[in-house]
Amino acid sequence: MPNAHGKNTVLTIAAQVVTTYTNTSEFTNEADEHDTTVYGMDDADYDGGIRRHGFTCGGFYATGATGPHTILRPLIGTKVAIVRKAEGTGTGKPNEAFTALMTKYVETNPAADMVTWSAEFRVAGAIVHTTQV
Secondary structure, three states: OOOOOHHHOEEEEOOEEOHHHEEEEEEEEEEEEEEOOOOOOOOOOEEEEEEEEEEEEEEEOOOOOOOHHHHOHHHOOOEEEEEEEOOOOOOOOEEEEEEEEEEEEEEEOOOOOOOEEEEEEEEOOOOEEEEOO
């Protein structure tokens, strides 16, 4: 089975390609759990509930009109369209598209290293999984 390399990931947020500023991204998928244990049972029982998805990304700060500070910082508290191509662009490769609420934007300025940024999103609604054509 071939492996996928993260360097090929393509990321678009609010119709802006941020791939060249990004070196990490992560999807989290979880579901609510409901305890359905009743009297007389010796072991706990659970049912699944609403699914919840989160998305984070980050990378290197860049100056100018097209950097993450200019593109992403103003989006805090708004819902944006995100497209993630985890294996890059190409026929037959996966494509994930979703709307997400941007909940956090952070810039980190270490004295002896590059300035970095990170952003957190809470997916609002379904993730549309397709194959690129």
